[in-house]
Amino acid sequence: xxxxxxxxxxxxxxxxxPTFSPLYRQIKSLILQGLESGEWxxxxxxxxxxxxxxxxxxxQGTVRKAIDEMAAENLLIRRQGKGTYVASHNDADQRAKFxxxxxxxxxxxxxxxxSQPLEFWRAKAGQEASRILGIKLGAPITIIRRLLKxxxxxxxxxxxxxxxxxxxxxxxxxxxxxxGSFYGLLESxxxxxxxxxxxxxxxVAADRANAALLAVAEGTPLLSVERVSYTYGDxxxxxxxxxxxxxxxxxxxxxx
Amino acid sequence: xxxxxxxxxxxxxxxxxPTFSPLYRQIKSLILQGLESGEWxxxxxxxxxxxxxxxxxxxQGTVRKAIDEMAAENLLIRRQGKGTYVASHNDADQRAKFxxxxxxxxxxxxxxxxSQPLEFWRAKAGQEASRILGIKLGAPITIIRRLLKxxxxxxxxxxxxxxxxxxxxxxxxxxxxxxGSFYGLLESxxxxxxxxxxxxxxxVAADRANAALLAVAEGTPLLSVERVSYTYGDxxxxxxxxxxxxxxxxxxxxxx
DNA sequence: AAGTGGTCTAGACCACGAG
DNA sequence: TCGTGGTCTAGACCACTTC
Numbered sequence: 001x002x003x004x005x006x007x008x009x010x011x012x013x014x015x016x017x018p019t020f021s022p023l024y025r026q027i028k029s030l031i032l033q034g035l036e037s038g039e040w041x042x043x044x045x046x047x048x049x050x051x052x053x054x055x056x057x058x059x060q061g062t063v064r065k066a067i068d069e070m071a072a073e074n075l076l077i078r079r080q081g082k083g084t085y086v087a088s089h090n091d092a093d094q095r096a097k098f099x100x101x102x103x104x105x106x107x108x109x110x111x112x113x114x115s116q117p118l119e120f121w122r123a124k125a126g127q128e129a130s131r132i133l134g135i136k137l138g139a140p141i142t143i144i145r146r147l148l149k150x151x152x153x154x155x156x157x158x159x160x161x162x163x164x165x166x167x168x169x170x171x172x173x174x175x176x177x178x179x180g181s182f183y184g185l186l187e188s189x190x191x192x193x194x195x196x197x198x199x200x201x202x203x204v205a206a207d208r209a210n211a212a213l214l215a216v217a218e219g220t221p222l223l224s225v226e227r228v229s230y231t232y233g234d235x236x237x238x239x240x241x242x243x244x245x246x247x248x249x250x251x252x253x254x255x256x
Numbered sequence: 257x258x259x260x261x262x263x264x265x266x267x268x269x270x271x272x273x274p275t276f277s278p279l280y281r282q283i284k285s286l287i288l289q290g291l292e293s294g295e296w297x298x299x300x301x302x303x304x305x306x307x308x309x310x311x312x313x314x315x316q317g318t319v320r321k322a323i324d325e326m327a328a329e330n331l332l333i334r335r336q337g338k339g340t341y342v343a344s345h346n347d348a349d350q351r352a353k354f355x356x357x358x359x360x361x362x363x364x365x366x367x368x369x370x371s372q373p374l375e376f377w378r379a380k381a382g383q384e385a386s387r388i389l390g391i392k393l394g395a396p397i398t399i400i401r402r403l404l405k406x407x408x409x410x411x412x413x414x415x416x417x418x419x420x421x422x423x424x425x426x427x428x429x430x431x432x433x434x435x436g437s438f439y440g441l442l443e444s445x446x447x448x449x450x451x452x453x454x455x456x457x458x459x460v461a462a463d464r465a466n467a468a469l470l471a472v473a474e475g476t477p478l479l480s481v482e483r484v485s486y487t488y489g490d491x492x493x494x495x496x497x498x499x500x501x502x503x504x505x506x507x508x509x510x511x512x
Numbered sequence: 513a514a515g516t517g518g519t520c521t522a523g524a525c526c527a528c529g530a531g
Numbered sequence: 532t533c534g535t536g537g538t539c540t541a542g543a544c545c546a547c548t549t550c
Contacts, residue, residue, distance in 0.1 A: 022518075022519060022520090023519075023520070024519075024520085048534075048535060048536080049535085049536070050534095050535090058520080058521090059520065059521045059522070060521090060522090061519095061520070061521065061522085062519085062520060062521080064536085064537090065519085065520090067536095072328075073512065074512055078536065078537090079528090079529085079535085079536080080527065080528050080529080080535070080536045080537065081527070081528035081529040081530080081534080081535055081536065081537095082528080082529060082530085082534095082535065082536080083534090083535060083536075084535090084536075099511075100511045102509075102511075196510065196511060196512055197510075197511040198508070198509070198510055198511070199508070199509045199510075199511060200506040200507070200508060201457065201479065201502070201506060201507035201508075201509065202479065202502035202506050202507070203459040203460070203477035203478050203479040203480075203500075203502050204459070204477055205477050219475070221459035221460055221461050221477035221478070222459050222477070223457065223458065223459040223479070224459075226506075227511075244459075246457070246458035246459050246460075250456040250457060250458050250482075251456070251457035251458070252454070252455070252456060252457075253358075253454070253455045253457065253509055254452065254453075254454055254455075255355075255356045255358075255452060255453040255454070255455060255483075256329065256330055256452050278537075278538060278539090279538075279539070280538075280539085304515075304516060304517080305516080305517070306515090306516085314539080314540090315539065315540045315541070316540090316541090317538095317539070317540065317541085318538085318539060318540080320517090320518090321538085321539090323517095334517065334518090335516085335517080335547090335548090336516075336517050336518065336546065336547050336548080337515080337516055337517065337518095337546070337547030337548035337549080338515095338516065338517080338547080338548060338549085339515090339516060339517075339548095340516090340517075513549100513550085514548105514549090514550085515547105515548085515549085515550105516546100516547080516548075516549100517545105517546085517547080517548100518544105518545075518546070518547095519543100519544080519545070519546095520542105520543085520544080520545100521541100521542085521543080521544105522540100522541095522542095523539105523540085523541095524538100524539085524540080525537105525538080525539085525540105526536105526537075526538070526539100527535100527536085527537070527538095528534105528535080528536080528537095529533100529534090529535080529536105530532100530533090530534090530535100531532085531533085
C-alpha cells in the first residue's frame with residue numbers, strides 16, 4: 001500500500017499527447033495486465049472498485065467505467081453484493097461452458113454435447129497453419145480430431161490445430177479424462193483463456209470418411225465451420241474446422 | 257416547456273415496487289416511445305442530453321446512461337460535437353446499409369450486392385407464417401423472391417415473407433426502382449425499422465430450380481439461412497429464407 | 513463563441529449477499 | 532451489520548463541430 005496515490009503520476013496526464021487515451025481506458029489496460037499476468041485467475045474475484053480506485057489513484061467512477069467495458073466484453077463478471085470476478089470457461093453456468101457453440105437441437109431440450117476424441121498427433125506447421133496461428137513455418141503443432149455427440153448421436157466432427165509451444169504436455173489422456181468443455185481444460189491446465197473467436201461458415205458435401213462417422217450418405221450437405229480463437233491481446237491460439245450435421249440441429253446466430 | 261420538472265413525478269418513485277426498474281431504464285423507455293411514435297425519425301437528431309434531462313426532470317448523467325444503452329443496441333448513434341441521431345438503414349455508412357448481411361467474398365474486395373427481383377405475389381398466411389410472424393391464420397402476406405448478385409455473379413436466392421397489413425402498397429415497381437438496401441426501403445416507405453434479427457443456418461442441397469438460378473449443379477451444397485427480423489417491441493415483421501452459394505463467399509460470424 | 517457529446521470527480525443512498 | 536456493486540446527482544472541464 002506504499003504506492004497508494006503514487007501510481008496516479010505514472011498515468012498519462014496530457015490530453016495533447018498524440019497517443020492520448022482517456023483515463024478509464026488506461027485503467028482498463030492496467031486491469032487487463034492483471035488478468036494476463038495471472039495476478040487474478042479465472043473464477044477468482046478481483047479487488048473491489050473502491051480498492052482499485054485507491055490503488056490507481058483515480059475515482060471509483062473511473063474504475064467503474066473501465067470494469068463496465070470489460071464486463072461487456074465478457075472478460076469480467078459483476079455480481080452485486082459479492083464482487084467482480086474473472087470470467088471463466090469453467091463457470092457453473094452451463095451457458096458459459098459452451099459459449100462458442102451455436103448448435104441448437106431442432107426440437108426442444110438443450111443437452112450438453114459429449115466429446116469423443118478420435119485422433120491425436122503432433123506435426124509441423126504448414127503455410128496455412130503458420131499464417132493463421134501466427135507461428136513460424138515448421139513450428140510444432142498439435143492436431144486433435146474428435147466427434148461431438150448430442151443425445152448419443154454423432155453430429156459434429158472437429159479438427160483442431162493448436163500451437164505446440166503454447167500447450168506443451170497436452171495429451172490424449174487429458175482429453176479423455178477431462179469433464180467439461182475443451183476451453184475449460186485449456187484454461188485450467190495451460191492458463192490460456194479464449195476471449196473471442198471468428199467463424200467462417202460454408203456448405204460442403206460430406207466425403208466418404210466423414211459421412212461414415214456421422215452415419216449419413218456420402219455427399220450429404222454439411223455445415224463447415226472454420227474458427228480462429230483468440231486470447232488476450234488478440235493473439236490467435238486455436239484454429240479448428242468443424243463439420244456440422246444440420247439434419248436435426250441448426251446453427252443459431254443473433255444479429256444486432 | 258410547461259411540463260419542465262413535472263414529468264418527474266410521473267416516474268416510478270418507490271424502490272419497493274414489485275415492478276421496480278431504475279430511473280435510467282424508465283428514461284430509456286420514454287426515449288424508445290419517441291422513436292416508436294415517430295417523434296424522432298431515422299437519420300434525425302434527438303434533443304441534446306441536457307434538454308432531455310430538463311424535459312424528464314432527471315440529471316444529465318441519468319439521460320446519458322439511458323442513451324449509452326440505446327447506442328450499444330444500435331438504436332441511436334452518438335456523434336461528438338454534433339448530437340445523438342436515430343440509427344437508420346439509409347445511413348451514408350455502407351456498413352449500416354447491409355448490417356445484417358454477413359456474406360463476405362473469399363478474395364478481397366467487398367462490393368455491394370445487386371438485387372434482382374424475380375417474383376412478387378400476395379397470399380394468405382399458412383400455419384408456419386402465422387406462427388412466426390404473429391398474425392392470424394389466413395391474414396394477407398406478401399412474398400418476394402429475388403436474386404442477389406456479387407460482381408455480376410448470382411450468389412443468393414431470397415424468399416421473403418412480409419405481413420401484408422404492415423406493408424400495404426408494397427409493389428414490384430418499388431423494389432425495382434429502389435436504390436439501396438431492402439430494409440432502407442421498408443424504413444423510408446413504411447416507417448418500419450428493423451432492429452435485430454435471428455438466423456437459423458443449415459446446409460442443404462440445391463434443388464433443380466435453385467441450382468439453375470445459381471448456375472450450379474443440382475445437389476450442390478448451399479447454406480440455408482432462415483431469418484426472422486424484429487422491429488420495436490420485439491415484434492416480428494419479416495421472415496425470409498436465403499440460399500447462399502458458398503463457393504467464393506463465406507458467412508462471417510464473430511463470437512464474443 | 514456557443515453548443516454538443518466525452519471524461520472525471522465526490523458524495524449520497526439503495527439493493528444484494530454473507531456472516 | 533458490513534462490504535460489495537448499482538443508481539443518481541451536481542458540477543467541472545475537455546474535445547469536437549458549427550457558426
